[in-house]
Amino acid sequence: MSTPQLVVHHDKDLMAQAAAARLITKIVDAQSSRGYASVVLTGGRNGNGVLAALAAAPARDAIDWARLDLWWGDERFLPEGDPERNVTQAREALLDRVPLDPKRVHAMPASDGPYGADADAAAAGYAEELARAAGPENHGPVPVFDVLMLGVGPDTHVASLFPELPAVRETERTVVGVHGAPKPPPTRVTLTLPAIRAAREVWLLAAGEDKARAAAIALSGAGEIQAPAAGARGRSRTLWLLDAAAASQLPRSLYPPASP
Numbered sequence: 001m002s003t004p005q006l007v008v009h010h011d012k013d014l015m016a017q018a019a020a021a022r023l024i025t026k027i028v029d030a031q032s033s034r035g036y037a038s039v040v041l042t043g044g045r046n047g048n049g050v051l052a053a054l055a056a057a058p059a060r061d062a063i064d065w066a067r068l069d070l071w072w073g074d075e076r077f078l079p080e081g082d083p084e085r086n087v088t089q090a091r092e093a094l095l096d097r098v099p100l101d102p103k104r105v106h107a108m109p110a111s112d113g114p115y116g117a118d119a120d121a122a123a124a125g126y127a128e129e130l131a132r133a134a135g136p137e138n139h140g141p142v143p144v145f146d147v148l149m150l151g152v153g154p155d156t157h158v159a160s161l162f163p164e165l166p167a168v169r170e171t172e173r174t175v176v177g178v179h180g181a182p183k184p185p186p187t188r189v190t191l192t193l194p195a196i197r198a199a200r201e202v203w204l205l206a207a208g209e210d211k212a213r214a215a216a217i218a219l220s221g222a223g224e225i226q227a228p229a230a231g232a233r234g235r236s237r238t239l240w241l242l243d244a245a246a247a248s249q250l251p252r253s254l255y256p257p258a259s260p
């Protein structure tokens with residue numbers, strides 16, 4: 001697993017634009033070398049900020065949208081179309097504006113979907129979908145994602161892995177149902193740390209003052225059960241993309257100081 005690297009941008013808009021530019025390059029590179037790219041989206045303010053910046057970037061047309069697989073790191077287990085669902089927000093920010101192949105858009109099940117209100121069954125169904133997409137070259141039950149993005153919550157949660165809850169302790173399954181989440185809605189579906197760690201690159205997004213404590217805790221040696229963001233690592237790269245406000249409580253030794 002890779003050691004976290006940090007990039008600190010001036011403010012959250014710049015952070016979102018820079019992350020979007022970085023994502024375009026990654027997707028185009030993967031499509032050029034392998035024919036397709038595979039990206040895991042996150043919900044939350046920072047994740048949706050990156051998607052909105054991508055929608056506004058002229059270079060977005062460099063992406064072959066029909067050869068892009070989209071997955072989700074977690075979902076709020078609510079009815080289809082609910083405005084709080086991560087996929088609904090992603091559609092609004094970007095997905096409805098680009099020519100994706102609907103078969104490659106792998107939304108997590110809704111609470112009125114094929115598994116009804118059973119979040120554990122929905123999680124098992126999504127795990128099967130991931131396993132079906134994993135080729136023999138992937139050596140595991142999930143495809144090797146090119147980039148997996150995670151918004152960092154003020155309590156250090158990533159995806160729907162909240163401190164001390166059972167989901168963050170999961171070591172076998174790739175997707176689990178979450179019950180009693182401290183942030184609404186209480187019922188969710190999430191990738192687990194083993195699934196997250198299958199990604200080539202994991203990008204943690206943290207912008208805003210309310211993320212400063214979480215970033216400092218996760219990057220200062222906390223355990224992943226107490227601070228799930230600390231356990232989110234990519235195989236070849238773990239990148240924290242922050243703005244100055246979110247980086248304000250980090251020890252200066254963790255990133256180079258800004259130029260005068």
Ligand SMILES: O=C1O[C@H](COP(=O)(O)O)[C@@H](O)[C@H](O)[C@H]1O
Pocket residue numbers: 042043044045046047073074075076086150151152153154158159160183
């Ligand atoms: O509920 C969620 O929260 C986190 C972080 O969201 P933010 O608004 O505090 O940035 C998000 O990453 C996750 O996908 C989402 O379900």
